[in-house]
Amino acid sequence: MTTWLTSLQTETPQEGFELAITLARKGVAYTQTSPEIRKKLRPHYAENADSLTMASHVIAVHFQTVSAANNYWK
Amino acid sequence: MTTWLTSLQTETPQEGFELAITLARKGVAYTQTSPEIRKKLRPHYAENADSLTMASHVIAVHFQTVSAANNYWK
Amino acid sequence: MTTWLTSLQTETPQEGFELAITLARKGVAYTQTSPEIRKKLRPHYAENADSLTMASHVIAVHFQTVSAANNYWK
Amino acid sequence: MTTWLTSLQTETPQEGFELAITLARKGVAYTQTSPEIRKKLRPHYAENADSLTMASHVIAVHFQTVSAANNYWK
Amino acid sequence: MTTWLTSLQTETPQEGFELAITLARKGVAYTQTSPEIRKKLRPHYAENADSLTMASHVIAVHFQTVSAANNYWK
Amino acid sequence: MTTWLTSLQTETPQEGFELAITLARKGVAYTQTSPEIRKKLRPHYAENADSLTMASHVIAVHFQTVSAANNYWK
Numbered sequence: 293m294t295t296w297l298t299s300l301q302t303e304t305p306q307e308g309f310e311l312a313i314t315l316a317r318k319g320v321a322y323t324q325t326s327p328e329i330r331k332k333l334r335p336h337y338a339e340n341a342d343s344l345t346m347a348s349h350v351i352a353v354h355f356q357t358v359s360a361a362n363n364y365w366k
Numbered sequence: 367m368t369t370w371l372t373s374l375q376t377e378t379p380q381e382g383f384e385l386a387i388t389l390a391r392k393g394v395a396y397t398q399t400s401p402e403i404r405k406k407l408r409p410h411y412a413e414n415a416d417s418l419t420m421a422s423h424v425i426a427v428h429f430q431t432v433s434a435a436n437n438y439w440k
Numbered sequence: 441m442t443t444w445l446t447s448l449q450t451e452t453p454q455e456g457f458e459l460a461i462t463l464a465r466k467g468v469a470y471t472q473t474s475p476e477i478r479k480k481l482r483p484h485y486a487e488n489a490d491s492l493t494m495a496s497h498v499i500a501v502h503f504q505t506v507s508a509a510n511n512y513w514k
Numbered sequence: 515m516t517t518w519l520t521s522l523q524t525e526t527p528q529e530g531f532e533l534a535i536t537l538a539r540k541g542v543a544y545t546q547t548s549p550e551i552r553k554k555l556r557p558h559y560a561e562n563a564d565s566l567t568m569a570s571h572v573i574a575v576h577f578q579t580v581s582a583a584n585n586y587w588k
Numbered sequence: 589m590t591t592w593l594t595s596l597q598t599e600t601p602q603e604g605f606e607l608a609i610t611l612a613r614k615g616v617a618y619t620q621t622s623p624e625i626r627k628k629l630r631p632h633y634a635e636n637a638d639s640l641t642m643a644s645h646v647i648a649v650h651f652q653t654v655s656a657a658n659n660y661w662k
Numbered sequence: 663m664t665t666w667l668t669s670l671q672t673e674t675p676q677e678g679f680e681l682a683i684t685l686a687r688k689g690v691a692y693t694q695t696s697p698e699i700r701k702k703l704r705p706h707y708a709e710n711a712d713s714l715t716m717a718s719h720v721i722a723v724h725f726q727t728v729s730a731a732n733n734y735w736k
Binding site for chain 2: 443445446447449463464466467477478491497498501508509
């Protein structure tokens with residue numbers, strides 16, 4: 293796999309949030325390496341409320357990490 | 367996407383809690399970008415006890431982050 | 441919404457635990473703003489073991505936050 | 515409710531683990547205040563593997579808190 | 589119950605990971621005290637992918653605690 | 663079991679993320695020690711959106727640990 297993560301530092305909290313989203317998706321992509329299958333699964337979870345909450349939860353955990361890495365952009 | 371998050375600092379813990387709610391919702395909105403579909407899903411989870419607990423859980427995780435960012439408003 | 445959270449500091453760990461319960465409930469109340477619907481949902485989760493464990497989990501996450509805010513009442 | 519939590523400090527990590535169990539159970543007890551109903555629910559979750567894992571998860575979260583409160587009994 | 593946890597300190601991160609597994613199992617054992625019932629439940633979760641992921645999750649939470657207790661074996 | 667974890671330190675955040683994946687899988691492997699059964703379970707969760715999100719969640723928790731161990735590669 294190519295380089296996709298060289299730093300946890302971001303300019304703004306919003307960029308940190310977007311990095312958290314990337315990290316959450318990468319956790320899925322390393323587990324299911326086929327982009328075709330991931331694409332096929334997308335309609336299921338993107339239209340299921342609990343699936344979306346679960347996805348938001350993973351983002352929240354990564355956002356804790358990224359926020360700490362940036363000293364909360366204080 | 368436009369700028370929606372410029373700081374994790376808030377005046378009061380209650381504003382911090384409300385920011386945590388915003389963050390939880392943004393996690394959903396980035397995953398399901400259609401406001402129509404999100405609106406359609408709302409009745410399901412808003413009237414399901416476990417879905418509400420799951421939503422409250424995500425808020426709790428973000429509230430940890432926001433609280434740390436504000437040094438717990440000490 | 442009126443002011444309901446002005447501080448994370450509490451006198452005792454037990455009051456901190458009770459604040460964590462309040463925070464968990466507020467996470468639900470902001471998501472489902474109708475007290476009638478929340479009341480209607482109560483029998484379901486209050487008599488379901490897994491729902492109670494999930495609720496206890498959210499309290500645990502908030503109790504981490506409140507405990508850190510109070511330096512663990514050392 | 516009477517006083518049940520006056521300190522997060524314990525003599526040993528094992529006592530800290532047992533306090534974490536108490537905290538997890540209290541989270542349930544505050545949500546479902548009837549001991550009769552809680553007792554009735556017990557057979558369900560105590561013989562269900564996933565329910566037990568969920569209960570263990572809540573204990574783990576509280577054990578993080580109690581461990582930090584005791585500076586990890588170093 | 590006899591003494592089973594006297595320290596969170598371990599020699600290596602791998603021993604710390606194995607302690608995290610012990611902690612996760614103890615959380616189950618305190619909740620379901622019958623070894624016979626726990627043994628009976630084992631085939632269910634050990635052959636269910638989501639149950640295994642849930643078990644791995646609890647280990648991960650305890651590993652955070654044990655890692656912090658050992659200052660990450662730096 | 664042979665030695666598989668001697669350090670939480672990594673050169674880059676990406677290697678840290680990959681270590682988090684290893685830790686998540688080891689949590690499963692210690693619980694279900696048969697590689698044959700784990701292999702049999704793989705198609706189920708790798709093609710189920712919620713299972714993938716759950717797996718990504720466990721990675722996120724371990725990534726918090728690994729990131730803290732590396733002082734966020736600052």
